[in-house]
Amino acid sequence: xxxxxxxxxxxxxxxxxxxxxxxxxxxxxxxxxxxxxxxxxxxxxxxxxxxxxxxxxxxxxxxxxxxxxxxxxxxxxxxxxxxxxxxxxxxxxxxxxxxxxxxxxxxxxxxxxxxxxxxxxxxxxxxxxxxxxxxxxxxxxxxxxxxxxxxxxxxxxxxxxxxxxxxxxxxxxxxxxxxxxxxxxxxxxxxxxxxxxxxxxxxxxxxxxxxxxxxxxxxxxxxxxxxxxxxxxxxxxxxxxxxxxxxxxxxxxxxxxxxxxxxxxxxxxxxxxxxxxxxxxxxxxxxxxxxxxxxxxxxxxxxxxxxxxxxxxxxxxxxxxxxxxxxxxxxxxxxxxxxxxxxxxxxxxxxxxxxxxxxxxxxxxxxxxxxxxxxxxxxxxxxxxxxxxxxxxxxxxxxxxxxxxxxxxxxxxxxxxxxxxxxxxx
RNA sequence: GGAGGGUUGGCCGAGUGGUUGAAGGCGACAGUCUUGAAAACUGUAGUAGGGGUAACUCUACCGGGGGUUCGAAUCCCUCACCCUCCGCCA
Numbered sequence: 001x002x003x004x005x006x007x008x009x010x011x012x013x014x015x016x017x018x019x020x021x022x023x024x025x026x027x028x029x030x031x032x033x034x035x036x037x038x039x040x041x042x043x044x045x046x047x048x049x050x051x052x053x054x055x056x057x058x059x060x061x062x063x064x065x066x067x068x069x070x071x072x073x074x075x076x077x078x079x080x081x082x083x084x085x086x087x088x089x090x091x092x093x094x095x096x097x098x099x100x101x102x103x104x105x106x107x108x109x110x111x112x113x114x115x116x117x118x119x120x121x122x123x124x125x126x127x128x129x130x131x132x133x134x135x136x137x138x139x140x141x142x143x144x145x146x147x148x149x150x151x152x153x154x155x156x157x158x159x160x161x162x163x164x165x166x167x168x169x170x171x172x173x174x175x176x177x178x179x180x181x182x183x184x185x186x187x188x189x190x191x192x193x194x195x196x197x198x199x200x201x202x203x204x205x206x207x208x209x210x211x212x213x214x215x216x217x218x219x220x221x222x223x224x225x226x227x228x229x230x231x232x233x234x235x236x237x238x239x240x241x242x243x244x245x246x247x248x249x250x251x252x253x254x255x256x257x258x259x260x261x262x263x264x265x266x267x268x269x270x271x272x273x274x275x276x277x278x279x280x281x282x283x284x285x286x287x288x289x290x291x292x293x294x295x296x297x298x299x300x301x302x303x304x305x306x307x308x309x310x311x312x313x314x315x316x317x318x319x320x321x322x323x324x325x326x327x328x329x330x331x332x333x334x335x336x337x338x339x340x341x342x343x344x345x346x347x348x349x350x351x352x353x354x355x356x357x358x359x360x361x362x363x364x365x366x367x368x369x370x371x372x373x374x375x376x377x378x379x380x381x382x383x384x385x386x387x388x389x390x391x392x393x394x395x396x397x398x399x400x401x402x403x404x405x406x407x408x409x410x411x412x413x414x415x416x417x418x419x420x421x422x423x424x425x426x
Numbered sequence: 427g428g429a430g431g432g433u434u435g436g437c438c439g440a441g442u443g444g445u446u447g448a449a450g451g452c453g454a455c456a457g458u459c460u461u462g463a464a465a466a467c468u469g470u471a472g473u474a475g476g477g478g479u480a481a482c483u484c485u486a487c488c489g490g491g492g493g494u495u496c497g498a499a500u501c502c503c504u505c506a507c508c509c510u511c512c513g514c515c516a
Binding site: 063076 | 454473475486
């Protein structure tokens with residue numbers, strides 16, 4: 001959510017952001033918002049004036065009554081005034097609700113370093129690292145390797161649940177677990193606090209982080225008004241909702257492993273082969289809350305953390321700087337990391353690291369100030385950042401494909417061996 | 427699932443429908459004293475929004491939302507959460 005004052009005073013910037021992000025629909029929201037905001041502010045001053053009168057009279061009536069004097073006349077006047085106040089209050093409430101809804105439809109503003117672009121084709125390759133492996137045999141895609149050795153069983157998942165709910169078995173399941181361990185330990189070493197969390201959230205949390213209303217169709221809704229989390233970012237970012245933090249506690253760094261659930265409506269073809277895109281997957285995520293001045297430094301640092309993991313795993317990858325049109329509703333700047341999938345001959349996105357600036361924090365009301373909660377300084381909104389380190393299925397796919405041997409076995413990357421327990425999947 | 431009791435400022439905790447934005451305590455901050463600290467004493471301080479160059483001033487906020495009333499922290503309804511008891515399941 002943007003600051004209403006900012007919107008009011010910087011209409012052109014907001015308009016440009018909407019256009020750059022290819023969200024033409026939001027322009028209507030902006031226009032309507034500006035009108036309602038004007039109306040709301042006029043109404044407010046009228047209302048507040050009348051409230052002030054009412055408060056004064058009420059006080060006077062109290063005094064008269066205490067002294068045992070007659071206040072009937074004043075009470076009659078108050079009746080009329082109160083009615084007006086009540087009507088204005090009602091109007092004010094409904095305007096405020098409308099304004100709020102519209103505010104939720106305005107996207108975050110891209111950082112100045114974000115290139116303009118209409119879609120994925122305009123993303124900029126910011127970096128490429130590692131050699132694509134060469135084989136003296138025809139490398140296979142991960143689903144062939146895994147099915148042949150029984151490392152996962154997609155049919156079984158279809159049976160128990162439906163398409164896109166993979167079942168991992170034996171050494172396949174073990175590889176998942178080993179990777180999760182490796183990632184979390186790595187992040188612990190870097191000062192991230194590990195969190196284990198609920199896999200469902202309420203609408204309030206989902207609204208605060210920006211999934212609602214923007215991505216409602218992407219989430220599974222279960223009973224009692226809960227949503228299955230599409231990413232653990234949602235819970236991590238909400239951990240300090242409505243809190244004022246001491247500056248010294250920043251940056252706050254959280255890491256978590258969780259299952260993630262996404263409806264992924266409209267996906268098809270090679271995108272969904274094997275475990276390229278599934279409805280339930282595992283992910284290790286990092287979230288940081290920082291002071292505004294330090295958030296872009298943190299974005300680089302978090303991206304480098306994910307890259308370091310890919311390097312340690314020996315997977316060739318590239319870093320994309322996402323263009324304005326492909327970066328999503330809440331982000332100010334975002335990098336995607338993609339690994340080379342040799343069996344499919346394509347890049348697979350395994351991480352996405354974003355700076356949300358104050359866009360989430362404004363809804364979360366997560367603030368900080370010098371001197372802590374009861375300090376004197378004015379509270380200020382934190383910046384929130386999130387990034388995957390890393391998403392499991394595609395990392396597994398890349399490992400299987402890039403480390404495959406001619407006989408269908410897979411060499412386990414060295415850094416994972418302590419967790420996996422041996423050097424070869426067979 | 428049923429029946430009761432709760433939710434007040436950073437924390438604890440008063441609060442009778444009418445000068446209560448809210449006593450008191452703790453904690454915080456500033457000052458006095460002290461070589462320094464502690465103690466003691468004195469003082470300051472909620473959050474958000476609006477108006478004003480400023481001094482200042484207005485409004486809202488006592489879990490959330492609605493209502494009753496001339497007037498609500500206080501009465502009513504509703505939702506959420508916490509506690510106790512009963513039932514059910516582990």
